[in-house]
Amino acid sequence: MFTHPDFDGHESVTWLQDPGTGLRAVIAVHSTALGPGMGGCRVWTYADAAEGLTDALRLSRGMSLKNAMADLPLGGGKAVIFGPLPGPGTARSAAFRAFGRAVAGLGGRYVTAEDVGVGVADMAAVAQETGFVSGLAQSGDAVGGDPSPFTALGVLRGIEAAVARRFGRTDLAGCHVAVQGVGNVGGALCRLLAERGARLTLADADSARALALAAELGAVTTDPGVILETPADVFAPCALGGVLTMQSVGRLGAAVVAGAANNQIWDEAAGAALAARGVTYVPDYVINAGGIIAVGAEYLGGQTRADVLAAVEAIGPRVGALLDRAQADGVRVDLLADRMALEKIAAARHGG
Ligand code: NAI
Numbered sequence: 638m639f640t641h642p643d644f645d646g647h648e649s650v651t652w653l654q655d656p657g658t659g660l661r662a663v664i665a666v667h668s669t670a671l672g673p674g675m676g677g678c679r680v681w682t683y684a685d686a687a688e689g690l691t692d693a694l695r696l697s698r699g700m701s702l703k704n705a706m707a708d709l710p711l712g713g714g715k716a717v718i719f720g721p722l723p724g725p726g727t728a729r730s731a732a733f734r735a736f737g738r739a740v741a742g743l744g745g746r747y748v749t750a751e752d753v754g755v756g757v758a759d760m761a762a763v764a765q766e767t768g769f770v771s772g773l774a775q776s777g778d779a780v781g782g783d784p785s786p787f788t789a790l791g792v793l794r795g796i797e798a799a800v801a802r803r804f805g806r807t808d809l810a811g812c813h814v815a816v817q818g819v820g821n822v823g824g825a826l827c828r829l830l831a832e833r834g835a836r837l838t839l840a841d842a843d844s845a846r847a848l849a850l851a852a853e854l855g856a857v858t859t860d861p862g863v864i865l866e867t868p869a870d871v872f873a874p875c876a877l878g879g880v881l882t883m884q885s886v887g888r889l890g891a892a893v894v895a896g897a898a899n900n901q902i903w904d905e906a907a908g909a910a911l912a913a914r915g916v917t918y919v920p921d922y923v924i925n926a927g928g929i930i931a932v933g934a935e936y937l938g939g940q941t942r943a944d945v946l947a948a949v950e951a952i953g954p955r956v957g958a959l960l961d962r963a964q965a966d967g968v969r970v971d972l973l974a975d976r977m978a979l980e981k982i983a984a985a986r987h988g989g
Contacts, residue, residue: 643694648674650694651743655735658728662736663690665697666714666747670986673745673769674714675933676700677752677784678736678759682720693717695878695900696752700929702978703922706955707948709933712982714747716740720754730762737766745769750784750932753820753877757783771936780945781935784928787949788897789825791927794953795919796830796871796895802960803893803917804870810834815869815891817861818842818876819850822897822925826875827854840864842876866890874898878921886910895919895956902971912969919956920974926952 638644648669653662663686666674676697683689693715701713718736723729740749740763750772751760763770775781796814800806813836816823820841827837827850837856840863841847847858859867861876865885872891874880878900886907894901894916901921902908911918927949934940934948959977963970 641690641694643691643698645694645698647694647697649743649746650690651739653736653739655732655739658732658735660732660735661686661719662716662739663693664714664716664739664743664747665690665693666743667694667697667712668701668982668986669712669746670982671701671705671712672710673748674700674712675704675709675748675750675771675929675936676713676715677750677772677928677932678716678718678755678763679752680718680720680722680754683717686719689717689719692878699899699922701982702975703926703929704933705978705981706923706974707926707930707933707952709929710937711748711929711933715752716747716749718755722754725758729759733759733762734766737763737770740769741767743769748936750929750936771932773935775935778942779935780940780942781932783821784931785821786825787931787945788822788925788928789829790946791930791949791952792822792826792873792875792895792897792924793829793833794950795924795956796873796893798953798957799893799895799917799919799960800871802957802964808833811836812871813838813869814871814873815859815864815867816840816873816875817864817880817896818874818898819847820875822928823873823875824850826873826897827856831856838864838867838869871895874901879903881907881911883907883910886914886916889914889916891916893917893919895924896921897925899925908969908971911971917960918970920959920971922978923959923974924952924956 873896
């Protein structure tokens, strides 16, 4: 474990197996230097346990960097549950309650919320077992619930900032955005983009979902296998991570890459290739922080909806400042973001 290529100094990695429900999961806590390790829980069907572990480690580290860059008093952690899980019903709730008991056992070092394949009802089941959970249904004007709309708003602001820098444009009217994955975040993002007059090409592994949204918004769809190379102004990856590889970067059809997916850059070689191609890349964990800002506020308390929206809106200027600084310093923007985030974490570690 300690020599795993993605281990990167994780504070803890917990494997779970619940005999009663068959739940199998791993909870990775990368850092609690800035606060409790907070990050969502993903349900995914991995080829094997090793693939799930790699995902958990990469996502957990990403949460440390994301929370640090968003100036949240939170560390980084992430959980993956080995799917498939049953659909809504007692068996699924029981699995999430078992997961909740394991989260409780970590004593607040990890706080969970939704990620891919997990919904508000699942978090409600977790909340029956532990208070170290967020993303719960809220009534009235209370802060919280599904983080996706906040993530989508932050991504929109990040796209605007990147487009302003790359193309000198102050609005998105007529700007062509190719969106990969139109689920909770990608779908909400498409609606925000359409409201601003952007031209959309959509692709989703679930073609019916892409077709329905395209009909609603007057957009076109394409095959998920070619969305990355679709000639466009912006490519917005909103499906899963690892889409930017050394091979795929060479096929990119857009000059700007800005989207919600976590861990878009597969490895160092892909990051270098992206920069060599002159792509304006917006670091994923900077642009997609809207959701954690919202669920973090729900967990930490003391903030109004207006406070949360203001913090999500601030993603635009943050992305702009980051792109400007990378250009001024002549450095890769993804490496600059990593360095800034790691410095904040190190300062907290030494201060605390
Ligand atoms: P989701 O599960 O609602 O949507 C993902 C969509 O991508 C689905 O419609 C799925 O069919 C599609 N998809 C999967 N593989 C695909 C492929 N190869 N090509 C095209 N489409 C594909 O997930 P959600 O919540 O929208 O998250 C999307 C991404 O954003 C994930 O990487 C997630 O980790 C990240 N993210 C989500 C946040 C949130 O607030 N939900 C917060 C920060 C990051």
